[in-house]
Amino acid sequence: MAKKTYEELAQLKQDGKIGWKQFVLEGDDADGYKQWCEDHGMEPTDDNAELYVEMTDERMFENQEEQ
Amino acid sequence: MASKKKQEEVKQESAPQKQQEAATDKKTATKKKSEESVKDEKTETKKVEKAADKKEQQAEKTPREPQLVTVNGEKVTHAHAFQSNKSEDTWYFTAKLDGKQLRPMKMHADDVAAYQKKESSIEHLMKTYYPSKMEPKVGKEQYLADNKLSDGRVIDKMNVYKEKDETKQDAGKYKLYAVVGDQKMSTVLSFKDLNSFFDRVTTPAQLVEKNFGEKLHLASAYAKYQLPEGAKPENIRIAKDKQTDKWTISADLGPKGKTEKKPLSFDDGYSFFTAKTATREQLAGKYLASDIKSLMAPKQEKSVSMKV
Numbered sequence: 001m002a003k004k005t006y007e008e009l010a011q012l013k014q015d016g017k018i019g020w021k022q023f024v025l026e027g028d029d030a031d032g033y034k035q036w037c038e039d040h041g042m043e044p045t046d047d048n049a050e051l052y053v054e055m056t057d058e059r060m061f062e063n064q065e066e067q
Numbered sequence: 068m069a070s071k072k073k074q075e076e077v078k079q080e081s082a083p084q085k086q087q088e089a090a091t092d093k094k095t096a097t098k099k100k101s102e103e104s105v106k107d108e109k110t111e112t113k114k115v116e117k118a119a120d121k122k123e124q125q126a127e128k129t130p131r132e133p134q135l136v137t138v139n140g141e142k143v144t145h146a147h148a149f150q151s152n153k154s155e156d157t158w159y160f161t162a163k164l165d166g167k168q169l170r171p172m173k174m175h176a177d178d179v180a181a182y183q184k185k186e187s188s189i190e191h192l193m194k195t196y197y198p199s200k201m202e203p204k205v206g207k208e209q210y211l212a213d214n215k216l217s218d219g220r221v222i223d224k225m226n227v228y229k230e231k232d233e234t235k236q237d238a239g240k241y242k243l244y245a246v247v248g249d250q251k252m253s254t255v256l257s258f259k260d261l262n263s264f265f266d267r268v269t270t271p272a273q274l275v276e277k278n279f280g281e282k283l284h285l286a287s288a289y290a291k292y293q294l295p296e297g298a299k300p301e302n303i304r305i306a307k308d309k310q311t312d313k314w315t316i317s318a319d320l321g322p323k324g325k326t327e328k329k330p331l332s333f334d335d336g337y338s339f340f341t342a343k344t345a346t347r348e349q350l351a352g353k354y355l356a357s358d359i360k361s362l363m364a365p366k367q368e369k370s371v372s373m374k375v
Binding site for chain 1: 265
């Protein structure tokens with residue numbers, strides 16, 4: 001299966017077709033996220049994926065600025 | 068004999084021919100050499116150009132000299148402030164940590180002014196906007212192992228989540244949820260605690276103890292409160308209010324006056340009467356500090372002046 005681009009994933013997330021967990025796990029920083037979860041003794045969830053994205057993804061800032 | 072002469076002639080003939088050949092060879096050699104040297108020069112020039120290109124490419128690829136190295140050995144580069152696209156009064160600070168872009172943080176006005184005057188340091192800005200990146204990380208093993216509270220109880224569950232219920236006042240805020248025995252608790256996390264959790268510069272026990280210490284009736288939660296200066300333990304009264312049937316705390320400072328009666332929360336009452344982890348003095352510090360301070364302050368005598 002072809003890897004989805006950030007824009008495609010963002011669109012799917014916005015349309016409610018995927019959750020935060022899938023958004024991160026299918027993105028470029030999946031390994032960083034999995035490592036962060038492991039270091040904190042957590043299983044990947046939508047809750048911690050959302051926090052991970054907000055704390056690390058500078059594109060979230062750009063979107064926020066545009067709003 | 069004739070053949071010998073012929074041979075000699077041949078020999079004689081061959082000498083100039085050889086000389087010519089030699090000359091030609093030399094010429095060719097020189098030409099070759101000069102061609103080669105031109106070629107060499109060209110190659111050399113190309114090599115130099117290539118080397119310069121490579122150097123340039125390397126310079127592009129070579130990581131920048133860090134502006135700062137954190138206690139965790141992470142390198143801070145590209146630290147700078149920039150103006151918002153939306154509002155010219157809004158400025159953000161950002162940097163890269165080990166090559167990874169950090170999320171821009173909105174700056175305080177005084178930091179913007181200092182930055183524009185080149186009076187601020189990267190260390191100060193990093194400590195202000197990314198405090199947890201500048202603190203030493205807790206080891207992974209230590210983080211996972213530190214789930215015991217100071218009274219020996221164990222944290223059964225802890226997680227951080229964003230409040231999704233739009234009807235709640237704290238909707239959209241990150242909260243800490245913890246389960247200790249049969250107690251389930253949640254509270255809004257401060258910016259500092261959220262970042263400390265994210266960057267693993269704290270442990271589950273420290274986070275739970277700090278955020279739910281009073282709910283869990285831990286002695287450590289009350290250690291920060293002290294009896295206000297000037298008051299004595301015998302001045303503090305904890306009694307049940309007859310009208311409301313609730314436990315209250317107040318201070319009688321004799322000639323200085325009395326404070327209002329303040330109702331104790333259930334958890335503070337439990338900590339004082341049952342768990343005995345909070346003292347009368349500490350509760351006075353929590354509930355009556357400002358009241359006692361104003362009673363102890365020298366009263367300004369009303370002076371009446373009359374124009375004569």
